[in-house]
Amino acid sequence: xxxxxxxxxxxxxxxxxxxxxxxxxxxxxxxxxxxxxxxxxxxxxxxxxxxxxxxxxxxxxxxxxxxxxxxxxxxxxxxxxxxxxxxxxxxxxxxxxxxxxxxxxxxxxxxxxxxxxxxxxxxxxxxxxxxxxxxxxxxxxxxxxxxxxxxxxxxxxxxxxxxxxxxxxxxxxxxxxxxxxxxxxxxxxxxxxxxxxxxxxxxxxxxxxxxxxxxxxxxxxxxxxxxxxxxxxxxxxxxxxxxxxxxxxxxxxxxxxxxxxxxxxxxxxxxxxxxxxxxxxxxxxxxxxxxxxxxxxxxxxxxxxxxxxxxxxxxxxxxxxxxxxxxxxxxxxxxxxxxxx
Numbered sequence: 001x002x003x004x005x006x007x008x009x010x011x012x013x014x015x016x017x018x019x020x021x022x023x024x025x026x027x028x029x030x031x032x033x034x035x036x037x038x039x040x041x042x043x044x045x046x047x048x049x050x051x052x053x054x055x056x057x058x059x060x061x062x063x064x065x066x067x068x069x070x071x072x073x074x075x076x077x078x079x080x081x082x083x084x085x086x087x088x089x090x091x092x093x094x095x096x097x098x099x100x101x102x103x104x105x106x107x108x109x110x111x112x113x114x115x116x117x118x119x120x121x122x123x124x125x126x127x128x129x130x131x132x133x134x135x136x137x138x139x140x141x142x143x144x145x146x147x148x149x150x151x152x153x154x155x156x157x158x159x160x161x162x163x164x165x166x167x168x169x170x171x172x173x174x175x176x177x178x179x180x181x182x183x184x185x186x187x188x189x190x191x192x193x194x195x196x197x198x199x200x201x202x203x204x205x206x207x208x209x210x211x212x213x214x215x216x217x218x219x220x221x222x223x224x225x226x227x228x229x230x231x232x233x234x235x236x237x238x239x240x241x242x243x244x245x246x247x248x249x250x251x252x253x254x255x256x257x258x259x260x261x262x263x264x265x266x267x268x269x270x271x272x273x274x275x276x277x278x279x280x281x282x283x284x285x286x287x288x289x290x291x292x293x294x295x296x297x298x299x300x301x302x303x304x305x306x307x308x309x310x311x312x313x314x315x316x317x318x319x320x321x322x323x324x325x326x327x328x329x330x331x332x333x334x335x336x337x338x339x340x341x
Contacts, residue, residue, distance in 0.1 A: 001180075002257045003096055005159035006131075007079045008038035013329030015041070020333060023047050023067065027057065034230055035159070059117060061085060075336045081121040090339040092332075093125040095151070097254025097276075098138040103184040115142070122146050127339040129154040129332070131255040134275035154331045155280070157323035158261040160240065161233045169242065175300060176243040176267070178204045178236070178258040179250075181212065186249040186272060186291045191219050193296035201225035202239055240265035245303055248277060249288055249296065256280045260323050263316030268309060270299050282319030284312060 014022045025047050030036060047067045050057065064086040068074050076084035077092040084091060099105050100114045122128055122143050128151040130136040140148040175194060181187040194201055201220060207229055208216075216225055228235065240246070246262040249272035256277035262269045269285040271277045278287060286299050303309050 002156065002159070002255070003079060004033050005035040005038070005257070006094075006096075006156050008033075008035040009157070009159065009325045010329060010332060011039040011041065013325055014333070015039070015045075017329060017333060020336075023065075025049050025062075025065070027054070029054075058082070059113075065089070073340055075339060077332075077336075078121065081118045083121050083124045090127070090336075091121070091125040092127045092129070092335065092339060093121045094154075095122070095128060095130045095135050095139060095254070097131070097135060097252070098142050099184070099252055099254065101142050102138065103182075103252045105182060105184065119143050127335045128152070129335060131156055132276045132279050134279055135254050137275070152331070152335060154328055154335070155323055156255045156257050156260075157325050157328055158264045158320065159233075159257055160236050160261045160264075170244070171242050172244045172303075173198055173200050174202045174239075174243040175199050176202045176204070176239055176246045176262070177248075178246065178261075179248070180205055184251050186251065188215065189291050189293050190247050190249065190296055191216055192293035193300065194224070195219040195293075197297065199224075199244070199300065202243060203227045204231050204236060204239065205229070236261075237265065240267050243267060245270055245300060247296065247300070248272070249291055250274055250277060251291075253277050253280075259285060260320045264320035266313045266317055268303055268312035269316065270296070282315075282322065284315035284319040286312070 011022065011024060014020050023045050024041050027049050047065065058080065061082050062084050065076065065084060070088065073088050073090055075092055076089040081093065100111045104111070106114070123146060128146070130139060130151050130153050132155060133153055136148055136151055136153055139146065139151060177187065177190065179185065191201065201224065203225060208227060240262055245268045246258060247270045248256065248258055249270065250256070251272050251274055253274055253276040259269050259271060259277050259280045263284060269281060270288060271281055271285045272288050272291060288295055288299060
């Protein structure tokens with residue numbers, strides 16, 4: 001997912017940053033991650049981890065890091081809300097979102113466990129980075145005991161390397177969906193919006209359940225939809241370049257990487273009324289006033305206007321150019337330096 005992609009880009013950038021000495025705590029099964037190839041980590045920079053099941057490992061905070069210097073401070077930056085108890089460690093936490101708390105995505109017990117882990121990580125950190133101003137605002141709401149004014153905003157950037165894409169022509173019938181299908185994403189209203197139209201759903205997501213397949217087939221005709229699982233950069237880039245639009249009607253996100261990825265390719269984006277995706281979209285995306293199939297259908301149809309389409313193409317590219325991994329790596333290095341001082 002986006003967190004794996006973000007940390008792969010960060011690690012890759014830090015590996016080549018002058019004066020930064022990087023070591024990585026990595027599980028053996030991490031090599032199968034879709035984004036692992038981005039971070040070319042030398043074997044002598046990979047520190048061993050315990051071979052515990054992930055469901056246990058993700059909640060265990062190390063007392064010290066074997067292989068790290070014992071006589072000077074070092075940065076411990078967890079990808080997902082862990083902290084190091086070593087007195088020499090200076091903990092850094094990246095806040096990706098508050099979807100558990102805001103969208104009630106999981107059971108009360110799962111939400112409690114996740115929220116407590118996140119709160120502990122934040123309160124034990126000397127540096128906190130939020131991926132958007134919307135997430136920083138949520139920090140004030142959900143962890144009020146932390147002084148949110150101390151947190152910095154370091155956004156994400158496109159993960160898909162669109163520069164390697166070809167120059168395929170447009171297929172104005174293809175409506176692109178990128179990401180998972182949790183209820184707050186509003187996937188079902190989009191499927192209903194495409195029913196009875198000539199548009200086709202192009203779905204880039206995880207494996208569909210039998211119930212999800214049945215739902216889609218209830219509304220869309222055979223051949224009216226296609227599904228890509230774990231797409232590589234080249235395939236996804238081609239879909240961004242050739243589709244009519246990306247529809248991303250989520251009601252809650254921490255950032256919304258597909259929004260800026262699509263814009264970087266010149267693809268118009270339709271988003272929901274979500275503070276983070278509106279922020280990421282930079283005013284260059286169409287914002288749905290509601291999530292009814294009728295409204296979604298009308299907004300997709302509005303892209304028949306050549307003037308609107310070309311305007312979104314131009315302004316979207318301008319907006320996406322604000323998000324560069326080189327700038328993000330630089331911002332994290334500054335955060336590390338402040339933490340060590």
